[in-house]
Amino acid sequence: MKKELIELRVNGRTQELAVEPNRLLLDALRQELNLTGVKRGCDDSSCGACSVQVDGVPMLSCTMLAASYQDCEITTVEGISDGAGLAALQKAYGDFGGSQCGYCTPGFMMTVRWLLANNPEPTDGEIRQALSSNLCRCTGYSQMYAAVRAVIEAEKKNRKPELTGAPQR
């Protein structure tokens, strides 16, 4: 299949790349733009590891054709840091053990970021429901909830979570 030239706007920058019309967004991001934070986990859109935000909404980049998303604002995990430092969510995932092997983490970042943008004070049930779009095999999800709650609390108090914060027992 012949390649064609497309423009993708990713993490606030417009980039030109040559891809086949059947090129998946996942592969274009990973292989053409070297944004390897986006992960391939399942091949059948069931695990959520390849989630990216398209105009703020988490979507599975393994089921999307790169050429179809030229007019969208795409955000990957590489684009969510807070200036030069970690975003509160990234810091909390580390502090509370929300990330073990870390392979599913970029996908979860996309989902949680969307959740908190649209529902700043979700209930425990809403957090569970939102996170069910992504699979994790390490954590059993518990410590992710702790991390998400810490971010919510911190946002409420309008400050970042404690640097050495430990999970509440």
Add this chain to the structure above:
Amino acid sequence: MSEFSVIGKSIAMVDAAGKTTGAGKYTDDLSVPGMLVAKILHSPYPHALIKHIDTTRARDLDGVAAVVTGEDAPNRYGILPVGHDETALAVGKVRYVGDNVACVAAVTEEIAERALELIEVEYQLLPGYFDPEESMKAERDLIHDNRSNNIEKDYHHVFGDPEKGFAEADYVAEARYLANEVTHAAMEPHCTLASFEMDPHTGKPGRLTVWSSTQVPYYLQHKLALVLELPMSQIRVIKPLVGGGFGGKSEVIPLEIIAAVAARAARAPVKITYTREEVFWAHRGRPRTIIDLKTGVRKDGRITAVACKVIQDGGAYCSYGVVTILYSGALLGALYDIPNIRYDGYRVLTNKPACGAMRGHGTVNVRFAFESQMDEIAVKLALDPAQIRRVNLLKPPMVTVNGLRVLSYGLPECVEQVIRRSGWGERRGNLPRGRGLGMACSHYVSGAANSIIRSEMPHSTVNIKIDRDGGVVVYTGAAEIGQGSDTMTAQIVAEVLGCSLSRVKVIAADTDLTPIDLGSYSSRVTFMAGNAALRAAEDIKSKLAGAAAGRMGCAPEEAVFADDRVWNRRALMDEIPVSSDSEAAARGRVEGQILRGSVLQTRQEQAAKASMSFEEAVVAAIDLHGGLTGTGSYAPPLEARGGRHKGAGVGPSPAYSYAAQVAEVSVDEDTGEVRVHKIWAAHDCGRALNPVAVEGQVIGSVWMGLGQALQEEVVWKDGLLMNPGLLEYRSPSSVESPEIECIIVESVDPEGPFGAKEAGEGSLAATIPAISNAIYDAVGVRLREAPFTPERILAALRTKRGQKKVDMTEGIDPEIPEKFREHGGAVCFRGKGPGRHPDDPARKAVSAGGAR
């Protein structure tokens, strides 16, 4: 408050930021210039001879760099020295649907895939064996010629006097239990990148570098050397970040060898990444297991004897099989006091992907049977299930009847903790209809006391160097797979040296740089690599202490390392005044001052001091020694290496972790659906070096056990895997996952690093029986076949009520399972399964053999 400064505190993993920012690199994130992509041709038949392979058309396709087959690397290998039965690609025969036949390296994935279709393979089909009990009867068309009756290995152990024990029993319980097959399903599909450097002297491919998603870089280096006929020193294995292992990456997986063989043939770097379906075929998961268990007890619940026969459906290759079947027997011991044990274990070959090591290796399915039977006995004798566990506790320090040495033993406290937290005493028996509580216990090794390749080599070695500015670099072969091995290593070194964690950098799992470590399996890393790190840090600390003591005018043993400083102990105890001059010097920029070397500063440096900064001590030691390095290694003590019987090498460990759990469930009697509300999980990890990481490991184990208990099941039809995807292999999502309360019990092991033991596996095994016991408490049906799917629950409930049986379980009552069904309880595959391979005699052989 704490006697420690770094350990015992909940801290983020040292590599956490790389994972949350996407900056951390996993193998599939790597690429090197000129890299090719390779795809593997897999067998469509479960058991067949390869008569002929024609790769000409594939080779001729534009963009194809190399096509390799079994003949290109025919040396046999396997993770166990007794099980060298695999080749990189099939030589003469395929043994399961998905077996590796040929590999194409090409410039793009698309071209490689197109080339696979151009390879012509002529097969001669053989009868397939899918049921272990049928397979054991086979006399011809064996899966491996040197394994008669398709039995990989059988063991028959007798400890104590089981006959006498059963004669003394007041009650004997006997039943068959089945646990279906599960797989690791780590989120990262396996990936390997192999690259040869040309040797300038021979002009041929020379040194090999392999980046791979592995838990065992050293074993990979070892097997690559065997297959490629290269010295190990010519092979460098680097483990980037690994996206979960759970045992699925704890041996050499076919793609790791195939990538190297293809790279050699293609004269270019080659990367292979498995598709998710290929991950399921690579498998090495927990085998389907039949457990015939018999337990004799006195009226008070004291166990007098246990007889256990285990048959494991091992798949087509040995893998870790011999170890799995031995663990299943050996770990009957070391949890409770069992005076007499008889164990018969059969590891059987079948035409399915090889089973191997999976979290809780060997013990999980037997523990499900054992803890269920304990519950049945408690019901029969009208005992509290907690009480029957209390009366059978061990009394350490001791050596069990099967030769396992137990020192630290936190099980009693684990049991009491979950009783208290769950309200066991008050709530059990007083819950509404359909809701119940169940209890179970488990344990696991903190690393195997005997290595796979028997030798006197230490199991772990750690090297440390300290740079002139006080930076501490730790070199360890231990494989971080997300469990926190790098963080544990850094914590231990920082604690010993009394320095801040930020000084410590860990370089891990690169065989060119790091000393030999056996890898991340059998929960060995904290205990063994941790002890090696501790000893390496002590080694380098003694050099620092000697130099610092010289400057402080005290004996080396009086040098105390704390708060990023070295203190004269007497000064700490106010025996000598703290000089303000030396304080000032210590606070200053030491490195710069010394380099400037003014007379005044030199004099200050040499004056006796009450304390000095870590950097000052390092500079003093480097000035004295010329370079500052330390090393330490760990080998399990001889007393912990087990008995002398055949197979005694598997099971012994320097220390065991202990776990007790209570599960609260409700069962919908109309749909058969089980909902787990909460699990209280107490785990004795010796000492929690990083509590947040310990909780993560325990909760993760319990959660994985929950998956196996309720919904995970690898389903087969005539050797064809029916659910090779994460949609059909139903890993629990967040909405299906209950609250898990982790209670850390610290028994402080006398030999563990700072008293630590394993945390990552031991809790898994208790979860399955805790849930099945809770189901019994809720609705009075005893599920002896896992997973406890709605179909099986419903079938058991209907049998209990005398109603017609449910055809989903093919009419078999999950309370009294007899034999495996290929799809007897998973929701996805009702009925006969899809028709396939009309010429496959395997199907006819099975139906003719009366397996159905």
